[in-house]
Amino acid sequence: MNNFSFYNPTRIFFGEGQIAKLTQAIPADARVLVLYGGGSIKKNGVYQQVSQALAEHTWFEFAGIEPNPSFHTLCQAVDMVKQEQIDFLLAVGGGSVADGTKFVAAAACFEGDPWDILAHRAKIQQALPLGVVLTLPATGSESNPNGVITNYQTQDKLSFFSAALYPQFAILDPTTTYSLPQKQVANGIVDAFVHTVEQYVTCAHGAQIQDAMAEGILRTLIQEGPKALHNPQDYQVRANVMWAATMALNGLIGCGVPQDWATHMIGHELTALHGLDHGQTLAVVLPAEWQVMREQKAQKLLQYGERVWGIQTGDEQTRIDQSIAKTRAFFESLGVATRLSDYGISADAIDAMVEALEKHGMTALGEQRNIDLPKSRAILQAAL
Amino acid sequence: MNNFSFYNPTRIFFGEGQIAKLTQAIPADARVLVLYGGGSIKKNGVYQQVSQALAEHTWFEFAGIEPNPSFHTLCQAVDMVKQEQIDFLLAVGGGSVADGTKFVAAAACFEGDPWDILAHRAKIQQALPLGVVLTLPATGSESNPNGVITNYQTQDKLSFFSAALYPQFAILDPTTTYSLPQKQVANGIVDAFVHTVEQYVTCAHGAQIQDAMAEGILRTLIQEGPKALHNPQDYQVRANVMWAATMALNGLIGCGVPQDWATHMIGHELTALHGLDHGQTLAVVLPAEWQVMREQKAQKLLQYGERVWGIQTGDEQTRIDQSIAKTRAFFESLGVATRLSDYGISADAIDAMVEALEKHGMTALGEQRNIDLPKSRAILQAAL
Missing domain, CATH: 3.40.50.1970 (Rossmann fold)
Structure with missing residues (x-):
């Protein structure tokens, strides 16, 4: 810690x-x-x-x-x-x-x-x-x-x-929150989810309380998120989702641990240049970032897979694949698409996004500050 | 919630x-x-x-x-x-x-x-x-x-x-905390543990984030507590125990959930009348309280057994027995005795303790305020 x-x-x-x-x-x-x-x-x-x-x-x-x-x-x-x-x-x-x-x-x-x-x-x-x-x-x-x-x-x-x-x-x-449009509810769940993993799926740090809290927030969003969409007036469901989102970014789960935030920073350019909702940008960038950074994040991706999704069998690479796939499938199940192409964005848009990252000084992202512009480009390519 | x-x-x-x-x-x-x-x-x-x-x-x-x-x-x-x-x-x-x-x-x-x-x-x-x-x-x-x-x-x-x-x-x-006497470390771990369960092993309430946080604190104390005794200068161990104890009683895990505190209130009389350390009183009273209140607390005792101790098999009464036994064994493993008789206190001391509870207005304890003086007496008898 x-x-x-x-x-x-x-x-x-x-x-x-x-x-x-x-x-x-x-x-x-x-x-x-x-x-x-x-x-x-x-x-x-x-x-x-x-x-x-x-x-x-x-x-x-x-x-x-x-x-x-x-x-x-x-x-x-x-x-x-x-x-x-x-x-x-x-x-x-x-x-x-x-x-x-x-x-x-x-x-x-x-x-x-x-x-x-x-x-x-x-x-x-x-x-x-x-x-x-x-x-x-x-x-x-x-x-x-x-x-x-x-x-x-x-x-x-x-x-x-x-x-x-x-x-x-x-x-x-x-x-x-009962009367919110489904799209906003779904985007909100993705946002809270990604806030949590930006502070959790990083590198090993040994801070057990912070990890347990993050895992609890993620499991709650996975369990209650779909219910919030299907049964909008269930008070307990809405209460759990609401408190989960607050706890995801009130500073506590980030105490004394490495933090990533590359998905957010790359996502901001997607909103600025292409008008995607914030939650949509996160659903697109996160699985791609994990794919590109899977080696550095291996230990936490395995822990995440096991404790949040119950993935316990298979070799390490298979379990990491499953962890990423489960995450993508969760976002999709909420109705939030996870590919740039789903939003009509193709490879020829990547240059401008990388230039925007450079303009904003986003040249050393991630928990180890090693997501440089070529890595951001690779992430955007993996998100196509 | x-x-x-x-x-x-x-x-x-x-x-x-x-x-x-x-x-x-x-x-x-x-x-x-x-x-x-x-x-x-x-x-x-x-x-x-x-x-x-x-x-x-x-x-x-x-x-x-x-x-x-x-x-x-x-x-x-x-x-x-x-x-x-x-x-x-x-x-x-x-x-x-x-x-x-x-x-x-x-x-x-x-x-x-x-x-x-x-x-x-x-x-x-x-x-x-x-x-x-x-x-x-x-x-x-x-x-x-x-x-x-x-x-x-x-x-x-x-x-x-x-x-x-x-x-x-x-x-x-x-x-x-490196130089603390072992007895103080052990008492402190018991104290933080019991603070957590006073806000967690109550009745079902559906507040998932609070439960997950409580379970994370308990698992951390179980995993790191013994290490703190055996390897006093392990920084990560000490850091996790220290943050666990703070998080156990900064108000967060108690948000919107029923709270018990009977173990603490009965324990205070044990300190006042017999001079036991605070942690010792908790280690004595908690297993006895759970034994007496096992029906009311059944759902949360089962959840606690499963998520904190991994108890998944056996009928409900057996799993509750195991949950209580594991807790008692954990306290004992830290060197904190869990029976009144271990401290030289016998049945003839119970009257005075029940009188002290009455004097202090402690006549309706527990998350349902239904631990009256006869129930407190039963708890003290179960703790002999």
């Missing part, structure tokens, strides 16, 4: 009816901006619950944050924050709304051009306080200090983080 | 050499009181590391906090806090020192008689900030808001808690 620091001050309110906790969770004298996406929260009753909980607060709203939140849209929210002297942000939606709200929280307090936060990783010294009402289990953004923003003009999808960006609270009511 | 709130703001610094982080972790202008136990930290180099890290700070020390920290000893520390105008407390030691320091933190800010905090569960509105340098993995006190204090005059061992008592930080350096 490597040395580590761990800190996560986000207060979780979990369960049916917890949106009412907003009344106490946000200071009574705050000027609140509620940020949300395309308006699904008005159809599923979440907007109404939030309105009711904030009946005595002074609040404003900013709608229209996109699935991959846009830098330019968020800059409009920053203008509104300044104009209305907002001092508390409330994200109501999925990871994109949470990520976008974090960016607004940082940009509103930033001296200079907020684009520097993304393009030059300018240090975020302070941010407005924020909370999250989560309606889509997937990214873990509701209790971590990270975000990803897209500039659609330059086709850049870039991440940022700051300890100042931990949400003060996150409200997770599994019933808010 | 039941509704829950979760909040844990303790910052963890984990790994060799992390005691040096004290320099930044405690405000430079603080007046610090360092609290510790019997002086073992002066023999194993921890005191020296703390002194070095605090070289530029203004600090005082209070030694002599007992293994079951004494109310009257801690009142002396409270006097010192007031006299020296202390505004930050640093616990250096195991769970008893951490618990004692929390009590000092609360009592120093308490209006009225601090005994009320324990005897009448008076609400703790505020407390001095505190940090912990942990040298004994066991209680989890380093990152939770709970404590247990003993009044040796009245033979009361009583618990307290307050959200104001989360340590600001906890430093966990596994090398500080």
